[in-house]
Amino acid sequence: MSMLDQIGQNAKSAARVLLTAGELKNKALYAIADALCDNSDKIVEANELDLRAARENGTRAALIDRLTLTPARIEGMADGVRQVAALPDPVGRVLDGTVRPNGLKIEKVKVPLGVIAIIYEARPNVTSDAAALCLKSGNAVILRGGKEAINSNKCIADIMRDAVEKAGLPRDCIALIEDTSRESSVALMQLTKYVDVLIPRGGAGLIRAVVENSKVPVIETGAGNCHVYVDKDADIEMAANIIYNAKTSRPSVCNAIETILVHKDIAQKALPVIKARLDEKNVELRCCEKAALILKGEKAASEDDWYTEYGDYILAVKVVDTIDEAIAHIAKYSTGHSESIITENYSAALKFTDEVDSAAVYVNASTRFTDGGEFGLGAEIGIATQKLHARGPMGLNELTSMKFIIRGNGQVR
Numbered sequence: 137m138s139m140l141d142q143i144g145q146n147a148k149s150a151a152r153v154l155l156t157a158g159e160l161k162n163k164a165l166y167a168i169a170d171a172l173c174d175n176s177d178k179i180v181e182a183n184e185l186d187l188r189a190a191r192e193n194g195t196r197a198a199l200i201d202r203l204t205l206t207p208a209r210i211e212g213m214a215d216g217v218r219q220v221a222a223l224p225d226p227v228g229r230v231l232d233g234t235v236r237p238n239g240l241k242i243e244k245v246k247v248p249l250g251v252i253a254i255i256y257e258a259r260p261n262v263t264s265d266a267a268a269l270c271l272k273s274g275n276a277v278i279l280r281g282g283k284e285a286i287n288s289n290k291c292i293a294d295i296m297r298d299a300v301e302k303a304g305l306p307r308d309c310i311a312l313i314e315d316t317s318r319e320s321s322v323a324l325m326q327l328t329k330y331v332d333v334l335i336p337r338g339g340a341g342l343i344r345a346v347v348e349n350s351k352v353p354v355i356e357t358g359a360g361n362c363h364v365y366v367d368k369d370a371d372i373e374m375a376a377n378i379i380y381n382a383k384t385s386r387p388s389v390c391n392a393i394e395t396i397l398v399h400k401d402i403a404q405k406a407l408p409v410i411k412a413r414l415d416e417k418n419v420e421l422r423c424c425e426k427a428a429l430i431l432k433g434e435k436a437a438s439e440d441d442w443y444t445e446y447g448d449y450i451l452a453v454k455v456v457d458t459i460d461e462a463i464a465h466i467a468k469y470s471t472g473h474s475e476s477i478i479t480e481n482y483s484a485a486l487k488f489t490d491e492v493d494s495a496a497v498y499v500n501a502s503t504r505f506t507d508g509g510e511f512g513l514g515a516e517i518g519i520a521t522q523k524l525h526a527r528g529p530m531g532l533n534e535l536t537s538m539k540f541i542i543r544g545n546g547q548v549r
Contacts, residue, residue, distance in 0.1 A: 139315075140323050143278060144330030146308035147251045151276040153306055154248060155227075161271055164303035165221035168271075169214040171299040172264060172292070176210045182291035183260065190258075190284060198388040198448045203258045203285055213264045216509065220268040223513075226532045227274045241543040246536045248274030250332035253324055254517070255346060257338035258284035263292045266337075267310045269517050271300070273535040276309050278331065280324055282338075283316035290314060325350035335530075337518045340445060340471070355526055355534075357518030360390030360473040361445045362503045365462040365488065367479035368401040372409050374500060375478040379451075380413040382476070382502040388447045390519055391474050391496075391506040395442060395452040397462040400426070403455045407431055419449045426455035442469045459484055463491050470494055472521045474503035495521055495528040 137145070154161070172179070183205040190200050226246045233243040252275045256262045263279055270277035281289040293312035301307040313320055325334060328351050336346040340359040347354055364382060366375045382393040398406055407430045411421065421427075422437040431453070441452045442465070456462045466475055476498035477488040485499045496506040496519075506529065508516025513531030520526040526534035 138323075140313065140320065140327065141330070143308075143311045143313065144251070144327050146306075147276040147278050147311055148330045150306040150308040151248065151250050151274075154271070154274045154276060154309060157274065157305060158225075160304050161225070161274070162221045164300045164305050164309075165217055165268055165271060167299040167303040168264070168268065168296050169217040169221070171295045172210055172214040172217070175291075175295050176207050179205055179210055179288065179291050179295070180207065182287040183285075185287040186258075186260075186285050195284070196448060199258060199284075201386070202388045203260065203288075205260055205288060209261065213261050216261075216265055217268040219509065220272050220532070223272065223532060225272065226536050231538060238547050239545060240547055243541045243543075244538050245541055246533075247539050249535060249537050251276045251278065251330055252517075252535065253278040253280065253327070253331045253334045253352065255280045255321055255324065255334065255336045255338070255342065257282040257342060259337070260285045260288035260292060262337055263289050263312070264296065266517055267293075267296055269530075269532060269535055271309055273532045275535055276311075278311045278313065278324070280313040280321060281316070286314065286316055321345075322349060325352060328352055335518055339447070355518075355520055355530070356522045357520050357530065359445060359471040359521060360392065360519070361395070361443065361469060361471040362391060362393045362474045362476075363395045363397060363466050363470060364393050364476045364478065364503070365397040365456075365459070365466070366399060366402060366406055366410075367459060367477055367481060367484050367488075368399040369481035369484060370399075370402060370406065370478040371480060371500075372402070372406045375406060376410045376413045378476065378478060378500070378502050379410055380416070382504055383414065383419060383451050384417040384449065385502075385504055387449055389504075390445075391503050392447070393451070393476075393503055394444060394446055395454065395465075395469070397454050397456050397465055398427070399459070399462070400455050400457050403427070404430055407453070407455075414451065417449055419451050422450065422452045424454040427453040430455075445471070459487060463488065466492055466494070473519060474498065474506040476501060476503050495519060 229246045231244045297307040331352045334352040421434040423434045472494045474496040508529040516529040
């Protein structure tokens with residue numbers, strides 16, 4: 137038996153224990169949170185090994201920020217685990233019920249998915265977020281992070297496995313694949329005997345590779361080519377502030393914006409104000425011809441720019457003639473993650489929210505709120521951009537399935 141098969145078999149066994157774990161799950165989660173805080177120095181030390189390698193490899197600053205763990209961020213990870221523990225347990229919740237004319241009592245109840253595998257890139261906080269959500273929803277989890285964060289991930293996973301075991305649950309409720317080769321990733325995608333669902337978290341390339349190669353059912357998440365549309369009736373200062381936040385607060389994350397669309401009637405006034413805010417972070421602009429006439433000296437946008445998730449301090453800019461053109465642009469180029477309209481016009485806002493087909497659609501707010509914690513779901517497993525089963529921030533409910541329980545007293549058909 138290969139090492140991966142052994143991990144899968146152990147996870148499957150642990151998942152059966154979790155079916156009836158009840159309050160032990162919360163005990164384990166609080167133990168994980170405390171252990172993360174107690175071992176903060178150890179985690180930072182492991183993370184420094186990853187940061188050193190990233191700097192030597194010339195990794196971009198935005199991605200290094202995504203990789204970095206500080207005591208404050210580790211405390212935030214622990215708080216996220218505690219928030220998940222405090223949420224209602226979805227397992228066993230009755231969704232619907234009926235009594236048939238023949239006396240059969242039928243209930244539809246929430247149950248865990250089973251074993252969830254997660255393939256993700258250089259965000260070590262995903263290790264604790266994913267484990268917490270899977271554990272609370274009664275699922276065993278197999279984690280497979282990228283090589284950029286391997287030392288951090290190993291340290292965090294070992295700490296969590298020890299904490300879970302001390303709380304009275306199998307340590308194999310949480311597993312980490314330490315082999316970061318492409319072969320291990322592909323092998324995990326074929327592990328249909330043990331894995332029930334595979335969730336990729338990362339850039340468009342990773343997600344595409346998983347969707348195209350996996351034999352395990354996949355929930356697509358993450359790719360975020362997000363937009364802000366500044367309507368002709370927008371408050372310009374509000375628009376500038378929202379765009380500044382949505383692009384620069386953490387440019388490497390999937391809910392950061394990559395393109396702004398500005399109505400022609402307001403572009404002459406709005407674009408210089410928006411640029412002045414973005415200049416505070418030295419954001420590089422890539423402009424359509426109309427935008428370039430207003431913002432002289434900026435780079436010209438190519439067709440590829442409209443499709444690109446930069447994950448960096450780069451922003452594409454396009455002037456549109458109508459709200460319909462803005463909506464059509466989003467329909468063509470968006471990944472279906474998050475879009476926002478800035479407007480004081482109720483009809484324009486209603487049209488935008490009705491016609492834009494993305495997982496999260498905002499009016500006068502930053503796309504950076506597309507997050508499980510911000511939506512009150514606790515830590516999230518990812519942002520689903522598909523339409524089947526899960527869409528938007530995936531919390532506990534999205535990590536469960538359902539089954540029917542039928543009670544009778546001798547009925548036969």
